[in-house]
Amino acid sequence: MPHTDSDFLTILHQDQVGGLQLVKDGKWIAVKPNPNALIINIGDLFQAWSNGVYKSVEHRVVTNPKVERFSTAYFLCPSYDTMIQSCRELSIYKKFTFREYRQQVREDVQNLGSKIGLLRFLL
Ligand SMILES: O=C(O)CCC(=O)C(=O)O
Numbered sequence: 001m002p003h004t005d006s007d008f009l010t011i012l013h014q015d016q017v018g019g020l021q022l023v024k025d026g027k028w029i030a031v032k033p034n035p036n037a038l039i040i041n042i043g044d045l046f047q048a049w050s051n052g053v054y055k056s057v058e059h060r061v062v063t064n065p066k067v068e069r070f071s072t073a074y075f076l077c078p079s080y081d082t083m084i085q086s087c088r089e090l091s092i093y094k095k096f097t098f099r100e101y102r103q104q105v106r107e108d109v110q111n112l113g114s115k116i117g118l119l120r121f122l123l
Pocket residue numbers: 005012014020059060061071073
């Protein structure tokens with residue numbers, strides 16, 4: 001399922017099997033597996049915090065049912081009461097708490113079947 005991460009930063013460690021893909025210039029590209037490296041993905045909160053300068057990357061995992069893959073993810077999140085707000089004066093997003101954001105994402109997935117994400121918080 002294509003998605004962006006609803007956190008600040010995601011740190012991934014993957015084995016040699018691969019399967020992770022991300023959108024670059026409107027196209028899905030495979031991330032070359034390297035068990036000796038970590039993959040750092042920018043999440044939605046980082047995008048909001050940077051006022052859209054850094055983008056939360058859309059990604060998905062394409063699996064091969066015949067080959068097992070291992071991936072370990074660390075999701076860096078603030079506490080639920082943390083206010084997410086850009087340091088820029090002309091912010092493109094409303095300020096919101098991490099709790100509000102997660103709640104909105106949960107409601108959208110429940111009611112619409114997919115996440116709307118930061119578009120909900122555009123000013
Ligand atoms: O399994 C992976 O490599 C990535 C998983 C992922 O994107 C996620 O859990 O948000």
